[in-house]
Amino acid sequence: MGKRGRNLHRDIILKFNFDSVRFMEYFFELLLGGLTRGSIYALIALGYTMVYGIIELINFAHGEIYMIGAFTALIVASLLTIYGFHGVSILILASVAAVIYSSAYGFTIEKIAYKPLRRAPRLSPLISAIGMSIFLQNYVRLAQTSDFLPFPSLIPEFGFMRDYEHIFSSAELVIFIAAALIMAMLTFLVKLTRMGMAMRASAQDRKMAMLSGVDVDRVISVTFITGSALAAVGGVLIASHIGQINFSIGFIAGIKAFTAAVLGGIGSIPGAVLGGFFLGWAESFATGYVSSDYEDVFAFALLVLILIFKPEGLIGRSKANKV
Amino acid sequence: MLELIDVEAHYGNIRALKGVNISLSEGEIVTLIGANGAGKTTTLMAVSGIVPASAGEILFMGKPIHELTPDRIASLGISQVPEGRHIFQRMSVMENLHMGAFTRRDRKEIKRDLEYVFELFPVLTERRHQQGGTLSGGEQQMLAISRALMARPKLLLLDEPSLGLAPKIVKQIFEIIRKINREHNTTVFIVEQNANLALQTADRGYVMENGSVVLSDECSKLISNDKVREAYLGI
Ligand SMILES: Nc1ncnc2c1ncn2[C@@H]1O[C@H](COP(=O)(O)OP(=O)(O)OP(=O)(O)O)[C@@H](O)[C@H]1O
Numbered sequence: 001m002g003k004r005g006r007n008l009h010r011d012i013i014l015k016f017n018f019d020s021v022r023f024m025e026y027f028f029e030l031l032l033g034g035l036t037r038g039s040i041y042a043l044i045a046l047g048y049t050m051v052y053g054i055i056e057l058i059n060f061a062h063g064e065i066y067m068i069g070a071f072t073a074l075i076v077a078s079l080l081t082i083y084g085f086h087g088v089s090i091l092i093l094a095s096v097a098a099v100i101y102s103s104a105y106g107f108t109i110e111k112i113a114y115k116p117l118r119r120a121p122r123l124s125p126l127i128s129a130i131g132m133s134i135f136l137q138n139y140v141r142l143a144q145t146s147d148f149l150p151f152p153s154l155i156p157e158f159g160f161m162r163d164y165e166h167i168f169s170s171a172e173l174v175i176f177i178a179a180a181l182i183m184a185m186l187t188f189l190v191k192l193t194r195m196g197m198a199m200r201a202s203a204q205d206r207k208m209a210m211l212s213g214v215d216v217d218r219v220i221s222v223t224f225i226t227g228s229a230l231a232a233v234g235g236v237l238i239a240s241h242i243g244q245i246n247f248s249i250g251f252i253a254g255i256k257a258f259t260a261a262v263l264g265g266i267g268s269i270p271g272a273v274l275g276g277f278f279l280g281w282a283e284s285f286a287t288g289y290v291s292s293d294y295e296d297v298f299a300f301a302l303l304v305l306i307l308i309f310k311p312e313g314l315i316g317r318s319k320a321n322k323v
Numbered sequence: 324m325l326e327l328i329d330v331e332a333h334y335g336n337i338r339a340l341k342g343v344n345i346s347l348s349e350g351e352i353v354t355l356i357g358a359n360g361a362g363k364t365t366t367l368m369a370v371s372g373i374v375p376a377s378a379g380e381i382l383f384m385g386k387p388i389h390e391l392t393p394d395r396i397a398s399l400g401i402s403q404v405p406e407g408r409h410i411f412q413r414m415s416v417m418e419n420l421h422m423g424a425f426t427r428r429d430r431k432e433i434k435r436d437l438e439y440v441f442e443l444f445p446v447l448t449e450r451r452h453q454q455g456g457t458l459s460g461g462e463q464q465m466l467a468i469s470r471a472l473m474a475r476p477k478l479l480l481l482d483e484p485s486l487g488l489a490p491k492i493v494k495q496i497f498e499i500i501r502k503i504n505r506e507h508n509t510t511v512f513i514v515e516q517n518a519n520l521a522l523q524t525a526d527r528g529y530v531m532e533n534g535s536v537v538l539s540d541e542c543s544k545l546i547s548n549d550k551v552r553e554a555y556l557g558i
């Protein structure tokens with residue numbers, strides 16, 4: 001082999017190595033990006049699934065709770081900035097405010113829009129939920145604006161992440177860790193506390209739960225409050241990551257999280273988490289390898305397919321088993 | 324200790340209870356028998372507050388309870404083993420028992436009562452970590468009774484405890500009901516299709532037809548009553 005041949009050979013190896021490094025980096029970028037998306041979807045999906053588990057209602061206004069959480073955080077963050085607060089302290093205070101405000105909304109929505117319809121035909125609360133969703137979107141649009149508002153990036157960049165920022169940013173890391181912690185707390189609540197036991201009992205057999213002394217109205221309220229708090233945290237984290245919000249962000253996020261909940265089997269808590277990650281990855285890889293134009297279409301197509309072919313979800317129980 | 328005075332109940336337009344009068348004294352075992360659809364289950368559900376009484380009064384230990392929510396009624400010491408057992412399917416036997424003690428906070432006593440029900444029904448001990456939904460029918464009935472006992476009820480309501488069980492297990496369950504009544508002075512109100520066994524177990528009985536009580540007496544007298552013999556004992 002001549003000199004030229006050797007050089008060519010070396011070039012090819014270099015190029016191949018370079019490409020394979022790029023290829024792997026890109027793969028990990030999509031994998032971790034999907035993880036971040038997925039954890040947000042999971043946080044919101046949990047609210048859908050918990051409510052459905054107990055009162056068999058798809059709470060269409062849940063996406064709006066998430067949107068209201070993001071708006072609350074934006075307002076509080078702007079105020080705190082004026083008063084001279086900084087990064088992490090703003091993030092924490094704004095999140096707390098968002099959680100409180102969204103929970104109050106979730107609690108109130110249940111009391112005025114769903115509770116009076118508890119004995120009505122199943123379609124009635126569903127229509128009420130859609131009405132609530134439309135009402136809240138327009139309320140925020142009128143009270144705020146229909147334009148996109150810039151959302152400050154509240155999540156700091158960590159020094160130790162500097163070399164990896166192009167693959168997995170500090171913000172993504174924080175989102176994932178926060179979501180994981182919250183899901184662990186929820187698992188503890190549901191599995192090991194008295195309230196959690198009351199929630200599971202009410203979901204499995206409401207009448208028997210009442211006979212056992214469970215105040216089911218209270219359990220339902222706590223479920224709405226918990227779900228709303230999770231959605232609010234999701235709203236703050238994603239708004240801070242993406243950098244802009246408007247009144248309609250709850251609609252798309254809500255439908256996607258709903259897709260995640262259905263994917264995992266609506267009513268199942270681990271199902272919602274699994275469905276969230278599954279959808280996050282599916283979207284991330286589809287947009288990364290196919291085309292980003294199809295991002296939303298993809299989620300909806302998945303929803304339709306699941307509803308047609310496996311309505312009980314990936315790990316859900318079939319209807320017959322549920323009773 | 325329990326008194327139903329002219330109690331009525333409706334399901335939509337259907338009047339399921341048409342002025343029911345029943346009273347139980349403390350420590351008694353009383354049975355309510357009647358044909359399918361007579362309103363027995365509705366009577367128990369009215370006492371527990373699940374089906375609201377649309378007229379009349381229900382008094383428990385002298386106080387009206389017909390306007391309380393089911394959870395408040397349960398916490399006064401009224402436990403029900405509903406028709407069809409209603410075991411929490413996706414909870415373990417242990418969790419089902421803890422659900423029975425939901426209104427209680429006295430951990431030590433709860434632990435003692437757990438031991439007590441495991442003594443009553445030793446099969447449950449082996450199955451304590453099994454999911455409720457995977458138990459056999461008889462085991463589920465034992466669990467349902469144990470769960471009700473975990474509340475340490477003053478009044479135990481049982482809706483057809485013999486339903487779908489082998490005669491041997493039915494006998495065992497009725498013996499245990501008597502034992503609970505004897506040992507803890509628990510007042511027991513049993514709804515039964517198996518009138519023969521119910522009338523042998525209870526002190527007094529009520530016969531219900533079409534949403535009204537048509538007969539009530541000591542069980543020894545009901546057993547020899549011609550109408551009861553013909554309609555409910557098949558003799
Ligand atoms: N959820 C309901 N909705 C409408 N009607 C009902 C409902 N539950 C019971 N009923 C009606 O009320 C009447 C009394 O029913 P209930 O269940 O109290 O009878 P029962 O004496 O317990 O009968 P069984 O021995 O078959 O259990 C029946 O005519 C029944 O059809």
Ligand SMILES: [Mg+2]
Pocket residue numbers: 363364365406482
């Ligand atoms: Mg009945």
